[in-house]
Amino acid sequence: MLRTLVTRLAGAAIMAVLATLVIFLIANTVPGDPVLAQLGDIAASNPATVLEWRAKWGLDLPLWERYGIFLQGLAQGDLGTSIASQRPVLDDIAQYAPATVELASIAFALALGTGIPLGIAAAVWRDTWVDAAARVISLIGVSSPTFWLAFVMLAVFYGGLQIAPGPGRLDPIAFPPEEVTGLFLVDSLLAGDWEAFHDAAAHLVLPSIVLAAATIGLITRTTRAAMLEAMGQDYVRVSRAKGMRESYTILRHVLPNALIPVVTLGGLAYANLLAGAVMTETVFSWPGLGRYTFRSAAALDFPAIMGITLVVSVTYLLVNLAVDLSYALLDPRVRR
């Protein structure tokens, strides 16, 4: 098991570096000049200024040399300096990542906590109103555009009913809890600041529902299909013939088998939630990686883009690794 883990981690590291190479090449073929994007029209019309800028950011060097410098920095834990913010990229990411991790994790928990029970219920009470209701919920979740759903939620619960707080991670006048992890829920608990905890939790409700909506639909449908397949297996009939209670049969015999495909989907979904929150973060003014990505891309801020790519690919690789390891936990047939 340990050997598998080490091999897989080494493989993941190689994959992550390869991903940066691909992005490096793509980013450099995109038409657009970061110098022009940064300097503005007047400064950019002066060739001397432009040359000076290019030299400062190393843009005058050949492509391979620039990639070499990036890798050298990477080996020392340095992702370079953002052109736009003039700060180390690592600092930028450390500042924005916790907001996204907090939002994505809550949304993921919500998606699993809703989708799996809903999927089980839909399978057990197949072709009844329960199944129909689950189908409608997942259909709405999968097919509502995120920006639309986000505006509707804000308009109804914040603007109309006024039972939910507005955009942002906290009330504009509240102070954030003392920073330890950057996750407000955790930090406020650590500080014993109940007011901040409550405030942070309330601000998470709407964006996490919006972010989770599509995933809830996917997980519900996958769980239902996997449950139905497992319920048709012979060992389920054997369990009934042994006189086991129906609830026991469903939860102990069917569910563990049905969870195997759900875990695959869940892993992908979590990685997607982490990397794909741009829309939700924009509407809810959420200071997370999604918005940072958008800004960096718009400014052609190469060091920042490279840093984000690395973070995203490492996230995907780790989540995949976690999925593979949990297979071994769920299914003895893949254990070695």
Place this chain on the structure above:
Amino acid sequence: MTASDRLEAQPQGVNRPPSIPPTLEVRDLRTVFLTDAGPVRAVDGVSFSVGAGETLGIVGESGSGKSVTALSLMRLLEEPARIVGGSMTFQGRDLLAMRPEELRALRGDRMAMVFQDPMTGLNPVIRILRQLTEPMVAHGRFTPPEAKQRAVGLLGRMGITAPEKTVSRFPHEFSGGMRQRVMLAMGFANDPALLIADEPTTALDVTIQAQILDLLRQLNAEFGTAIVLISHDLGVIGAVCRRVAVMYAGEVVEEAATAEVLADPRHPYAWALVNAVPRIDQPLGEDRRLVSIEGAPPDALALPAGCRFAPRCPFKIARCETEHPPLAEVAPGRLARCWVTQAGQVLPRAGGAGFGGTRAASTATEPLLAVRGLVKHFPLPRESLFGARRVVHAVNGIDLDVARGETLGIVGESGCGKSTLARLITRIHAPTAGSITFAGQEIATASPAAIRPLRRRMQMVFQDPYASLNPRMTIGDILAEPLVAHGVVGRGAAARERVRDLLSTVGLNPAWEARYPHEFSGGQRQRISIARALALEPEFIVADEPISALDVNIQAQILNLMLDLQQRMGLTYLFIAHDLAVVRHLCDRVAVLYLGQVMESAPAGALFARPLHPYTGVLISAVPVPGRTRVVLQGEPPSTLVLPTGCVFRARCPIARPVCATAPPLAEHAPGRWAACHFPGEFAHGEMGA
């Protein structure tokens, strides 16, 4: 282990004192499937009773309603099946009046069931221990520690070695035979009064089947558990059950002592069942055609008004077409649903249908196919980057000759290399070493282009008629494909002409060429597979278990067809099967494989009359024949990852001695009789037949 004499000690239902109610009493049970087209009467007025400690067999072909009867007894039917009439009493309690909670308390406790497929019946993600103990604990009979102890004890009783260790394993670490033992242990978890076993040995090898049947018989004698055994094989039922009910189209058509039905069936359907199967304990006649009844069971939506078997019955009289016969006594203790035998007529003794099929006398001197030193190893994927690759030793040096016009049978347990051999000879796989000479041409190392013209002369018929026909192609396209691919005919009229020819050759209606495979039954599909193999007019056909997925009556039809075709076209067959009686019946010569090597090869008659190799002896002995003493081969074939040294069979051999540590060569001990054994002919197996 011999246990046939225990049969005599069983309690007999007929002599039961009237005061004790039977364990199970079924009266006029009716179960229907509610379909859009109307109710399908799957079980239609079935009655029987099983006393305490008794054994009853239920036999019939697919769709006869035997499994639905079993599920009805357990009240485990799923939508759209529904019990619509009759009564079922278990230990004096009405099963149909029970609430779900009462039924649940009964299932797995007083009344247990073992299902057909042990590979899918165990939950793959739960340890054997928990699967065994959960019914013990759930029914409140044992505390968890007691249950664990009992589970270990039961597994040991079922013949699993080192049960205290194996009990904490997962199902995938068990072989099929071991899983069926676990399923049986599960059935006996709470010491039930009644065990229903639905085809418990159908998925297993004949040697493992013999072990499981022996076990069932011992458990019945030891614990006094009543057993209802469901099977399509009368031989299996005869090995365990004193009485048998024969089902046809949802009805019991005959009920009597198993031995009596086997010797003298009183319903024409039972007669057909008995005679469709070649018997290993009866002398081989000159005539090799089997009794087969034409047609198919009636459509359960539109049952005939008279006897349901009448449309297919060779003995029917006028009354059979109009009046539905009752199940009535035709002899003391014997019931049959037949106007003919109720009127006292006796059905003829078995015998051929009287035309053709005599044994081919092999005259050719030059063999059509010669295999020498054939080896096939399959390397497994590497487990780690630098680890050695493990190798499956599928075929390990096989020598064979097949003469023109003869049928060579290949037998052996699963994993002996039968199917790999078939794929090597047809060059679907390339051999690791050795030579294959077909019609004078070396094909073991020939390039695919060089083999292509030979494919016309050598064709294959596969086991599964459901998987081997493309569901999206019409029968006409399936049959025309090889013709067009080999440029025998162009598309269009000529191809259609040939397709129609082929269909009528295998006994199908030529007008069916536009139909799709799903419109055909299993037997018809296997005819189509044979037609496809015949399309290019080959000389040689490799048939890999061509009948093992079929009902016995259909088996007889296909075997007769193969015999006819061989006579008409002078075909040479390589016939792979696990059913020894069929091989003995059909084949001129037989080769017995074990761990990818030939243990013995000889003319069929001689081989079965006096096997030289002990493995042949135990294989023959494992075939269930009622009343015959058997030598049950213990254990299962070892892993093919590491070949044993010396004689490959010595670990399981009943007569192994130190000299067996050196491998015996395959030597000719009598003209045409080859065996790889240091002590040929020394192992005396149970005497054959009377």
